[in-house]
Amino acid sequence: MTRAASMLIESTDVLQDAETVFERVFRTDFTQPGFAVLVLPAAMGSHDLRHSMKLLKERLSALHAERWSEPLEYLSLGRFDQQATTRLHLDGAPERSFLMLGYEPTPVCSDFHIADYSRCAHDLGITPADFLQKHNPMFSAGAEMLRDYLITISDWQESRPRIVVINNGMAEPGTSGATHGVLHGATILSPDSQASRVINSTMIAPACFATCDPAMHVQQFVSTDEISGQILS
Ligand SMILES: [Fe+2]
Numbered sequence: 001m002t003r004a005a006s007m008l009i010e011s012t013d014v015l016q017d018a019e020t021v022f023e024r025v026f027r028t029d030f031t032q033p034g035f036a037v038l039v040l041p042a043a044m045g046s047h048d049l050r051h052s053m054k055l056l057k058e059r060l061s062a063l064h065a066e067r068w069s070e071p072l073e074y075l076s077l078g079r080f081d082q083q084a085t086t087r088l089h090l091d092g093a094p095e096r097s098f099l100m101l102g103y104e105p106t107p108v109c110s111d112f113h114i115a116d117y118s119r120c121a122h123d124l125g126i127t128p129a130d131f132l133q134k135h136n137p138m139f140s141a142g143a144e145m146l147r148d149y150l151i152t153i154s155d156w157q158e159s160r161p162r163i164v165v166i167n168n169g170m171a172e173p174g175t176s177g178a179t180h181g182v183l184h185g186a187t188i189l190s191p192d193s194q195a196s197r198v199i200n201s202t203m204i205a206p207a208c209f210a211t212c213d214p215a216m217h218v219q220q221f222v223s224t225d226e227i228s229g230q231i232l233s
Contacts, residue, residue: 007153011038014052014163018059025098025165026064026179030119033151034182037112040161046104049161050200050222053102056163057204060098064206068177072098073210075203077221079228082199083108083191088115088137088146088183091168094209095129096177099166099184102200105159110197111187112153114166115146118173118180128170128181137183146183168203177206198227 011017017038024036038056040049061072075093091099121131135142156162169181188197200221 007033007035007037007151008156009036009038011040011163014038014040014056015059018056018063021056021165022060022063025167026060026067027167028179030116030122030180033114034116034118034167034180035114035184036165037153037156038163039157040163042105042160044161046161046198046200047222049102049104049163053100053163053200053202054218054222056165057100057202060165060204068206070177070206070208072204073207074214074218075205075210077202077214077217078200079221079224079226080199080201081196081227083188083197084186085188086185088113088117088143088150088185090132090170090181090183091203093168093203094205095169095171096179096209097168097203097205099164099168100202100204101164101166102202103158103162103164104196104198104200105161106197107158107195108192108197109155109158109189111189112156112164113185113187114151114153115183115185116149116151116180117146117183118169120146120149122173127172129172132170196227 021036024032065071118128121128135145137143166184167181171178
């Protein structure tokens, strides 16, 4: 297991860091980690955090279109206040999909886990989909196989807003537009029912997977003060 505080990117302007995020997340080999964490200025408020997520998504979409001739669209947008510990998993989404999470400052500390299951599958000579079917990491034996492919980020500046972008893909390597996904999970170290831990959550994917026009939902996502769960799903 790697403990990797050095994975954090200090960012004052998400657009300046968009190419670095793109390189790390939209990877076609295993020299990159498959995820990126931007640590934003402490004074940035919730609306500005969500606006930054929107700007970053638009820039990543343009970079994706340059590379694979297809923009990225939202599949879901939501805001949640949650302190659940989650085992390593992919979120339910198309085989090419990317999770962008905006974490608001919180006193509730957590460890953030990423497992490079695509690289593990590659080393075993099987596809990522086969890996998940045969070695589901929700069970201990599967999680054990990922031990050498695991990165845990502790003490990840939780008093500041952060944007995390995760390659949630499972596409067969070599197929059109395929990039290498990773699993994610979190361990809440000391849950506190009096404190909040707000996560602004979006799932994005190449336009061919989108089913509706998200423009109105995006505006609502950026401007709302409610933490009511799903805005678009
Ligand atoms: Fe998840």
